[in-house]
Amino acid sequence: MTLKHLPPTFCWTKIGTESGEELPTVVLRKEWERRLGGGRFLWGINQPLGSSAQVAAHRTGSLLALFSPVASRPRAGERKDMLLWNAWVDASGQVRPLPPHTFIASRSTLPSGRRREQHYALVCASSTALTVGTQLRVFPDHLRSVSTGQPLGAAQGAAVVDCVGRAKEQTGKSYPLALSVELEAPYFVRLAQPCVLKARDLAEVNKATRAGDFDRFVELVARLRGRSPTDAVRGVTRDLFDVPPIETAAAYVAPTHVARLRNRQAAEHPRDLTGDLFDLSPGEAAAFAGLAHPRIGRA
16 A cells, blocks of 8 residues: 555554564565455554554544554574464453464563563555555654544554644654555454464574565464464354455444445455454454553553
8 A cells, every 4th residue: 555645543553673574574474464364464563552443443434554664673693582472362351363374473571571461463454465665754743642642652662643733844753654554443452372482483484584485484384373372262263354344344434434445346365264363243343342442551
């Protein structure tokens, strides 16, 4: 998706270097996950969005996620084991498996040194291939949190924001806009059941992605996800990735956007179906509307 200007409201996400990948490598891996998910994929974030995503989507009719890379780079020699997330928690608190092709890794500890207990993921969608590159920039000083109306904290990695002021008048520190996609209901989910991801295994996944070896990537992710604990997974979900966007979005967005989704060109659906997260029925998706989420906080 190519933008000519920033939307008035969007979910802004900073792309970090937790897994030691360069930006093109990250985006290529997500493009592969998008293809395997029939146009939908998950993007890991450190913080919950609270109710701000639902509020913004209902107010504007749709919600875009805009991604900006951070300037910092991983230090040499800092290859450490990480966490690989294998499940998500629905509105009723039930733990359900993530799609088997989904690869979401995070650091095992917080900046404070405490063990990481929580991680989240954006529910993204794109009917076209993901591409990097835009002339647009994001100015944090001219953004306000939808949930609080306040400026963003420096440590916030993901937030739903409103733009204030005119584009030509924006000054101060800025970040390049690298990628934009649509978010679809339930917009974000809480992840669960992490397992240790060895540094050597992560390096193999990164190597396969950099080499453009799709088959090797699929093989590695299947093997790593196959090690995940499954004791606490109860029941089997249908695949939200296989449901037309209208079925999950109708409970959250304006009728005009619902009509646009009905007419949107369907994304290509490759290979096999998955049997997991992304097949919420309208009734199940509606349950998220009443779910209380914490406000956006620091990781």
